[in-house]
Amino acid sequence: MIHPRDNGLHAYLLAKHDSRIKQHILVKKYKKGQYIYAPPTRMNYICEVVSGAVKLGCFSDKEDVIHEIMEPGEFFGNFRYLPGKLFAEHSRAMVASEIRLYEIDFFKDVINRDPITSDWFMAQLTSRWWKTENRLLEITSYDPRLRIRRLHEQLSRTVVDAHQHAYCLNELVTFKEMADLTGTTRQLVAQELKTHVLPEKISNAV
Numbered sequence: 001m002i003h004p005r006d007n008g009l010h011a012y013l014l015a016k017h018d019s020r021i022k023q024h025i026l027v028k029k030y031k032k033g034q035y036i037y038a039p040p041t042r043m044n045y046i047c048e049v050v051s052g053a054v055k056l057g058c059f060s061d062k063e064d065v066i067h068e069i070m071e072p073g074e075f076f077g078n079f080r081y082l083p084g085k086l087f088a089e090h091s092r093a094m095v096a097s098e099i100r101l102y103e104i105d106f107f108k109d110v111i112n113r114d115p116i117t118s119d120w121f122m123a124q125l126t127s128r129w130w131k132t133e134n135r136l137l138e139i140t141s142y143d144p145r146l147r148i149r150r151l152h153e154q155l156s157r158t159v160v161d162a163h164q165h166a167y168c169l170n171e172l173v174t175f176k177e178m179a180d181l182t183g184t185t186r187q188l189v190a191q192e193l194k195t196h197v198l199p200e201k202i203s204n205a206v
Contacts, residue, residue, distance in 0.1 A: 035092050051098040
């Protein structure tokens with residue numbers, strides 16, 4: 001039996017022959033650097049990364065700060081479970097990306113009515129919590145230079161964009177963005193990678 005945990009939510013809904021799919025789900029392609037949403041625009045969709053990668057962030061004193069990177073199979077957006085709370089997050093494609101958009105009322109109905117999708121959604125939320133907690137643990141447990149090297153290694157995964165071009169995720173992240181994710185500075189990231197990580201990559205390629 002198809003399960004959203006193993007096959008994804010969309011495949012599960014297709015297998016159930018949910019007649020509402022065409023009306024409430026659409027797929028869009030975004031160019032590298034294109035915003036999927038940004039304040040003050042109100043978006044009425046929950047987003048799923050189908051291909052490519054997306055960075056989530058916010059504007060702090062007019063500076064763009066990122067706090068998470070989303071990969072294929074991951075969901076993001078304003079689920080509107082915190083009424084009255086400001087949602088200041090923005091999302092931006094790191095490469096050409098294909099995003100599946102679920103109308104938010106439809107998405108919530110699917111989650112609330114089906115025990116299987118409810119269980120799957122709790123697993124999705126728990127996974128996001130784990131990623132955030134693990135990021136905070138890294139920041140509080142390791143010295144800045146080690147944090148940078150560890151994140152660079154953790155992001156050494158391949159992502160395939162909407163045009164079937166493959167990229168290494170850590171090559172898509174700027175020094176500034178890596179500083180945001182490690183609680184360090186762009187200058188320290190540049191120094192650490194140029195001194196230890198990049199020369200090692202060049203040496204291994206020779």
